[in-house]
Amino acid sequence: xxxxxxxxxxxxxxxxxxxxxxxxxxxxxxxxxxxxxxxxxxxxxxxxxxxxxxxxxxxxxxxxxxxxxxxxxxxxxxxxxxxxxxxxxxxxxxxxxxxxxxxxxxxxxxxxxxxxxxxxxxxxxxxxxxxxxxxxxxxxxxxxxxxxxxxxxxxxxxxxxxxxxxxxxxxxxxxxxxxxxxxxxxxxxxxxxxxxxxxxxxxxxxxxxxxxxxxxxxxxxxxxxxxxxxxxxxxxxxxxxxxxxxxxxxxxxxxxxxxxxxxxxxxxxxxxxxxxxxxxxxxxxxxxxxxxxxxxxxxxxxxxxxxxxxxxxxxxxxxxxxxxxxx
Numbered sequence: 001x002x003x004x005x006x007x008x009x010x011x012x013x014x015x016x017x018x019x020x021x022x023x024x025x026x027x028x029x030x031x032x033x034x035x036x037x038x039x040x041x042x043x044x045x046x047x048x049x050x051x052x053x054x055x056x057x058x059x060x061x062x063x064x065x066x067x068x069x070x071x072x073x074x075x076x077x078x079x080x081x082x083x084x085x086x087x088x089x090x091x092x093x094x095x096x097x098x099x100x101x102x103x104x105x106x107x108x109x110x111x112x113x114x115x116x117x118x119x120x121x122x123x124x125x126x127x128x129x130x131x132x133x134x135x136x137x138x139x140x141x142x143x144x145x146x147x148x149x150x151x152x153x154x155x156x157x158x159x160x161x162x163x164x165x166x167x168x169x170x171x172x173x174x175x176x177x178x179x180x181x182x183x184x185x186x187x188x189x190x191x192x193x194x195x196x197x198x199x200x201x202x203x204x205x206x207x208x209x210x211x212x213x214x215x216x217x218x219x220x221x222x223x224x225x226x227x228x229x230x231x232x233x234x235x236x237x238x239x240x241x242x243x244x245x246x247x248x249x250x251x252x253x254x255x256x257x258x259x260x261x262x263x264x265x266x267x268x269x270x271x272x273x274x275x276x277x278x279x280x281x282x283x284x285x286x287x288x289x290x291x292x293x294x295x296x297x298x299x300x301x302x303x304x305x306x307x308x309x310x311x312x313x314x315x316x317x318x319x320x321x322x323x324x325x326x327x
Contacts, residue, residue, distance in 0.1 A: 004029070007063055010024060034209065038194065039306060084153060092145070120151070236299065238299045258275050
Protein backbone atom coordinates (compact mmCIF):
# COMPACT_ATOMS: atom_id res chain seq x y z
CA UNK A 1 0.00 0.00 0.00
CA UNK A 2 1.42 3.43 -0.92
CA UNK A 3 1.85 5.87 1.96
CA UNK A 4 0.38 8.67 -0.15
CA UNK A 5 -1.79 8.27 -3.21
CA UNK A 6 -3.75 10.78 -5.29
CA UNK A 7 -5.77 10.53 -8.46
CA UNK A 8 -7.09 13.41 -10.56
CA UNK A 9 -6.62 15.79 -7.63
CA UNK A 10 -8.04 19.21 -8.45
CA UNK A 11 -8.51 22.43 -6.54
CA UNK A 12 -10.18 25.61 -7.74
CA UNK A 13 -10.46 28.90 -5.88
CA UNK A 14 -13.24 31.36 -6.53
CA UNK A 15 -12.18 34.65 -8.09
CA UNK A 16 -13.98 37.72 -9.33
CA UNK A 17 -13.62 37.03 -13.06
CA UNK A 18 -13.19 33.25 -13.26
CA UNK A 19 -12.17 30.36 -10.99
CA UNK A 20 -8.43 30.02 -10.40
CA UNK A 21 -7.18 26.46 -10.88
CA UNK A 22 -4.41 25.73 -8.36
CA UNK A 23 -4.26 21.96 -8.95
CA UNK A 24 -5.31 20.45 -12.24
CA UNK A 25 -5.61 16.65 -12.17
CA UNK A 26 -2.59 15.61 -10.06
CA UNK A 27 -2.01 11.86 -9.85
CA UNK A 28 0.82 10.31 -7.84
CA UNK A 29 1.91 7.42 -5.60
CA UNK A 30 4.56 7.68 -2.88
CA UNK A 31 5.94 4.60 -1.15
CA UNK A 32 6.77 4.05 2.51
CA UNK A 33 10.22 5.27 3.51
CA UNK A 34 10.52 7.41 0.40
CA UNK A 35 11.69 11.02 0.24
CA UNK A 36 9.54 12.47 -2.52
CA UNK A 37 10.23 15.94 -3.88
CA UNK A 38 7.65 18.25 -5.41
CA UNK A 39 9.67 20.77 -7.37
CA UNK A 40 8.31 23.90 -8.99
CA UNK A 41 8.34 27.70 -9.00
CA UNK A 42 6.24 29.82 -6.65
CA UNK A 43 2.57 29.53 -7.53
CA UNK A 44 2.98 26.13 -9.19
CA UNK A 45 0.56 24.35 -6.83
CA UNK A 46 3.04 22.77 -4.39
CA UNK A 47 1.60 24.30 -1.23
CA UNK A 48 -2.00 23.67 -2.31
CA UNK A 49 -1.19 19.98 -2.78
CA UNK A 50 0.47 19.78 0.65
CA UNK A 51 -2.53 21.46 2.27
CA UNK A 52 -4.95 18.99 0.69
CA UNK A 53 -2.88 15.94 1.61
CA UNK A 54 -2.58 17.18 5.20
CA UNK A 55 -6.38 17.77 5.44
CA UNK A 56 -6.12 21.56 5.71
CA UNK A 57 -7.91 22.09 2.41
CA UNK A 58 -10.58 20.10 0.63
CA UNK A 59 -10.15 19.11 -3.02
CA UNK A 60 -12.75 20.20 -5.55
CA UNK A 61 -12.15 17.10 -7.64
CA UNK A 62 -10.37 13.74 -7.53
CA UNK A 63 -9.30 11.98 -4.35
CA UNK A 64 -6.27 11.42 -2.14
CA UNK A 65 -5.36 8.90 0.55
CA UNK A 66 -2.69 8.92 3.25
CA UNK A 67 -1.84 5.53 4.80
CA UNK A 68 -5.02 4.22 3.22
CA UNK A 69 -7.29 6.91 4.72
CA UNK A 70 -9.24 9.29 2.48
CA UNK A 71 -8.21 12.90 3.21
CA UNK A 72 -11.72 14.23 2.56
CA UNK A 73 -13.85 11.59 4.26
CA UNK A 74 -11.48 10.34 7.01
CA UNK A 75 -9.50 13.46 8.03
CA UNK A 76 -9.24 12.47 11.71
CA UNK A 77 -7.58 9.16 10.80
CA UNK A 78 -5.17 10.96 8.50
CA UNK A 79 -4.20 13.52 11.15
CA UNK A 80 -3.18 10.77 13.57
CA UNK A 81 -0.45 9.51 11.26
CA UNK A 82 0.95 12.75 9.79
CA UNK A 83 2.68 15.97 10.71
CA UNK A 84 3.90 18.94 8.73
CA UNK A 85 6.12 22.00 8.85
CA UNK A 86 6.73 25.02 6.68
CA UNK A 87 9.80 27.22 6.48
CA UNK A 88 7.54 30.23 6.02
CA UNK A 89 5.31 29.75 9.08
CA UNK A 90 5.61 31.21 12.57
CA UNK A 91 7.15 28.22 14.26
CA UNK A 92 6.28 28.65 17.94
CA UNK A 93 5.34 30.88 20.87
CA UNK A 94 7.98 33.55 21.46
CA UNK A 95 7.98 33.88 25.24
CA UNK A 96 8.28 30.25 26.24
CA UNK A 97 11.34 28.09 25.75
CA UNK A 98 11.98 25.89 22.74
CA UNK A 99 11.53 22.84 24.96
CA UNK A 100 8.16 24.00 26.29
CA UNK A 101 7.07 24.77 22.73
CA UNK A 102 7.86 21.22 21.68
CA UNK A 103 6.18 19.81 24.79
CA UNK A 104 3.05 21.87 24.10
CA UNK A 105 2.75 20.54 20.55
CA UNK A 106 3.34 16.99 21.76
CA UNK A 107 0.35 17.35 24.09
CA UNK A 108 -1.90 18.26 21.18
CA UNK A 109 -1.32 14.68 20.04
CA UNK A 110 -2.05 13.27 23.50
CA UNK A 111 1.46 11.93 24.00
CA UNK A 112 2.18 10.97 27.66
CA UNK A 113 4.56 13.49 29.25
CA UNK A 114 7.35 11.03 29.96
CA UNK A 115 7.29 9.72 26.42
CA UNK A 116 7.13 13.27 25.04
CA UNK A 117 10.14 14.37 27.09
CA UNK A 118 12.15 11.40 25.82
CA UNK A 119 11.19 12.09 22.20
CA UNK A 120 12.02 15.80 22.51
CA UNK A 121 15.45 14.97 23.95
CA UNK A 122 16.11 12.46 21.17
CA UNK A 123 15.11 14.84 18.38
CA UNK A 124 17.02 17.75 19.91
CA UNK A 125 20.19 15.69 20.15
CA UNK A 126 19.94 14.60 16.52
CA UNK A 127 19.21 18.13 15.29
CA UNK A 128 21.86 19.84 17.43
CA UNK A 129 19.25 21.72 19.44
CA UNK A 130 19.95 20.39 22.95
CA UNK A 131 22.02 23.34 24.21
CA UNK A 132 19.32 25.79 23.13
CA UNK A 133 16.23 24.07 24.51
CA UNK A 134 15.92 26.34 27.52
CA UNK A 135 16.14 29.57 25.54
CA UNK A 136 13.03 31.59 24.87
CA UNK A 137 11.88 30.99 21.33
CA UNK A 138 12.29 34.63 20.29
CA UNK A 139 15.95 34.51 21.39
CA UNK A 140 16.85 31.68 19.02
CA UNK A 141 18.52 32.39 15.70
CA UNK A 142 16.61 31.69 12.50
CA UNK A 143 18.50 28.43 12.05
CA UNK A 144 17.68 27.12 15.53
CA UNK A 145 14.05 28.18 15.28
CA UNK A 146 13.87 26.16 12.10
CA UNK A 147 15.50 23.15 13.80
CA UNK A 148 12.80 23.39 16.46
CA UNK A 149 10.15 23.56 13.74
CA UNK A 150 11.52 20.38 12.16
CA UNK A 151 11.62 18.67 15.58
CA UNK A 152 7.98 19.64 16.09
CA UNK A 153 7.09 17.88 12.81
CA UNK A 154 8.46 14.59 14.14
CA UNK A 155 7.42 14.79 17.80
CA UNK A 156 4.35 12.56 17.36
CA UNK A 157 6.30 9.83 15.54
CA UNK A 158 4.35 10.34 12.29
CA UNK A 159 4.36 7.88 9.41
CA UNK A 160 4.13 10.67 6.82
CA UNK A 161 5.68 14.14 7.11
CA UNK A 162 4.84 17.03 4.79
CA UNK A 163 7.47 19.77 4.52
CA UNK A 164 7.00 23.00 2.60
CA UNK A 165 10.29 24.84 1.90
CA UNK A 166 11.84 23.60 5.19
CA UNK A 167 15.27 25.17 4.66
CA UNK A 168 14.27 28.48 3.08
CA UNK A 169 16.48 31.35 4.26
CA UNK A 170 18.88 29.12 6.18
CA UNK A 171 22.67 29.12 6.05
CA UNK A 172 24.39 26.32 4.16
CA UNK A 173 25.46 24.29 7.20
CA UNK A 174 22.07 24.42 8.94
CA UNK A 175 20.28 23.45 5.73
CA UNK A 176 22.68 20.55 5.25
CA UNK A 177 22.12 19.37 8.81
CA UNK A 178 18.36 19.36 8.31
CA UNK A 179 18.66 17.46 5.02
CA UNK A 180 20.80 14.79 6.67
CA UNK A 181 18.24 14.47 9.45
CA UNK A 182 15.40 14.02 6.95
CA UNK A 183 17.28 11.36 5.02
CA UNK A 184 18.04 9.53 8.26
CA UNK A 185 14.40 9.54 9.34
CA UNK A 186 13.34 8.04 6.02
CA UNK A 187 16.07 5.40 5.93
CA UNK A 188 16.15 4.33 9.58
CA UNK A 189 12.51 4.72 10.56
CA UNK A 190 10.73 4.14 7.26
CA UNK A 191 8.95 7.49 7.35
CA UNK A 192 7.59 8.93 4.14
CA UNK A 193 8.66 12.52 3.60
CA UNK A 194 7.07 14.74 0.98
CA UNK A 195 9.19 17.80 0.38
CA UNK A 196 7.77 20.75 -1.56
CA UNK A 197 10.50 23.11 -2.73
CA UNK A 198 11.86 25.28 -5.50
CA UNK A 199 15.41 24.59 -4.31
CA UNK A 200 16.69 22.31 -7.06
CA UNK A 201 19.98 21.42 -5.35
CA UNK A 202 18.14 20.38 -2.20
CA UNK A 203 15.68 18.17 -4.03
CA UNK A 204 18.45 16.66 -6.15
CA UNK A 205 20.51 15.88 -3.05
CA UNK A 206 17.99 14.06 -0.87
CA UNK A 207 14.95 12.93 -2.87
CA UNK A 208 14.46 9.39 -4.13
CA UNK A 209 11.95 10.60 -6.70
CA UNK A 210 10.84 14.01 -7.91
CA UNK A 211 7.69 15.40 -9.50
CA UNK A 212 8.13 18.65 -11.42
CA UNK A 213 4.97 20.72 -11.16
CA UNK A 214 3.86 23.91 -12.88
CA UNK A 215 0.47 25.61 -13.20
CA UNK A 216 -1.11 22.87 -11.12
CA UNK A 217 0.03 19.98 -13.30
CA UNK A 218 2.78 17.39 -12.90
CA UNK A 219 4.98 17.76 -15.97
CA UNK A 220 7.43 14.94 -15.27
CA UNK A 221 8.20 12.40 -12.55
CA UNK A 222 11.11 10.08 -11.80
CA UNK A 223 14.40 9.85 -9.96
CA UNK A 224 16.60 12.94 -10.28
CA UNK A 225 19.00 11.00 -12.51
CA UNK A 226 16.21 9.69 -14.74
CA UNK A 227 14.87 13.21 -15.23
CA UNK A 228 18.29 14.64 -16.06
CA UNK A 229 19.14 11.78 -18.42
CA UNK A 230 15.91 12.44 -20.30
CA UNK A 231 17.52 15.54 -21.83
CA UNK A 232 20.20 13.51 -23.57
CA UNK A 233 23.11 15.84 -24.35
CA UNK A 234 24.71 18.29 -21.87
CA UNK A 235 23.40 21.85 -21.68
CA UNK A 236 25.30 24.78 -23.17
CA UNK A 237 26.50 27.59 -20.88
CA UNK A 238 27.70 30.89 -22.35
CA UNK A 239 29.15 33.98 -20.69
CA UNK A 240 28.07 36.91 -22.85
CA UNK A 241 29.23 40.54 -22.95
CA UNK A 242 27.87 43.16 -22.67
CA UNK A 243 25.09 42.00 -20.34
CA UNK A 244 21.53 42.48 -21.46
CA UNK A 245 18.05 41.06 -21.03
CA UNK A 246 16.16 39.16 -23.69
CA UNK A 247 17.54 36.27 -25.70
CA UNK A 248 14.29 35.25 -27.36
CA UNK A 249 16.04 34.57 -30.68
CA UNK A 250 17.46 31.42 -29.06
CA UNK A 251 13.99 29.90 -28.74
CA UNK A 252 13.57 30.08 -32.53
CA UNK A 253 16.58 27.88 -33.22
CA UNK A 254 15.86 24.28 -34.19
CA UNK A 255 16.94 21.93 -31.43
CA UNK A 256 16.85 24.56 -28.64
CA UNK A 257 14.31 23.52 -26.01
CA UNK A 258 14.62 26.60 -23.83
CA UNK A 259 17.01 28.84 -21.94
CA UNK A 260 17.60 30.85 -18.78
CA UNK A 261 19.75 33.92 -18.25
CA UNK A 262 21.19 35.84 -15.32
CA UNK A 263 23.31 38.98 -15.05
CA UNK A 264 26.53 39.24 -13.03
CA UNK A 265 26.85 42.97 -12.41
CA UNK A 266 30.33 42.79 -10.86
CA UNK A 267 31.84 40.96 -13.84
CA UNK A 268 29.77 42.79 -16.42
CA UNK A 269 28.60 39.53 -17.95
CA UNK A 270 25.39 37.70 -18.66
CA UNK A 271 25.31 33.93 -18.16
CA UNK A 272 22.99 32.14 -20.56
CA UNK A 273 22.17 28.45 -20.11
CA UNK A 274 20.61 26.76 -23.13
CA UNK A 275 18.93 23.35 -23.16
CA UNK A 276 19.76 21.74 -26.50
CA UNK A 277 18.79 18.51 -28.26
CA UNK A 278 22.15 18.01 -29.96
CA UNK A 279 25.57 19.48 -30.63
CA UNK A 280 24.39 21.21 -33.80
CA UNK A 281 21.82 23.19 -31.81
CA UNK A 282 24.54 24.25 -29.35
CA UNK A 283 26.72 25.56 -32.19
CA UNK A 284 23.75 27.38 -33.72
CA UNK A 285 22.96 29.02 -30.36
CA UNK A 286 26.50 30.39 -30.08
CA UNK A 287 26.38 31.66 -33.66
CA UNK A 288 23.04 33.39 -32.98
CA UNK A 289 24.49 35.25 -29.98
CA UNK A 290 27.50 36.45 -32.01
CA UNK A 291 25.29 37.50 -34.91
CA UNK A 292 23.60 40.00 -32.61
CA UNK A 293 26.90 41.79 -31.97
CA UNK A 294 27.50 40.19 -28.59
CA UNK A 295 30.76 38.61 -27.50
CA UNK A 296 30.80 35.04 -26.19
CA UNK A 297 33.53 35.40 -23.57
CA UNK A 298 33.43 31.71 -22.65
CA UNK A 299 31.27 28.69 -23.32
CA UNK A 300 31.16 25.15 -22.05
CA UNK A 301 28.88 22.15 -21.75
CA UNK A 302 27.62 20.84 -18.42
CA UNK A 303 25.45 18.01 -17.20
CA UNK A 304 21.79 18.89 -16.93
CA UNK A 305 20.17 20.06 -13.70
CA UNK A 306 16.58 19.67 -12.63
CA UNK A 307 15.95 23.26 -13.64
CA UNK A 308 17.12 22.43 -17.15
CA UNK A 309 14.56 19.61 -17.18
CA UNK A 310 11.93 22.21 -16.28
CA UNK A 311 13.23 24.54 -19.00
CA UNK A 312 12.95 21.73 -21.56
CA UNK A 313 9.32 21.18 -20.53
CA UNK A 314 8.09 24.79 -20.50
CA UNK A 315 10.77 26.75 -22.39
CA UNK A 316 11.84 28.93 -19.46
CA UNK A 317 13.40 28.63 -16.01
CA UNK A 318 11.91 28.96 -12.53
CA UNK A 319 12.89 32.64 -12.21
CA UNK A 320 11.37 33.54 -15.57
CA UNK A 321 8.26 31.50 -14.80
CA UNK A 322 7.79 33.33 -11.49
CA UNK A 323 8.32 36.73 -13.13
CA UNK A 324 5.75 35.82 -15.78
CA UNK A 325 3.28 34.86 -13.03
CA UNK A 326 3.92 38.11 -11.15
CA UNK A 327 3.22 40.09 -14.26
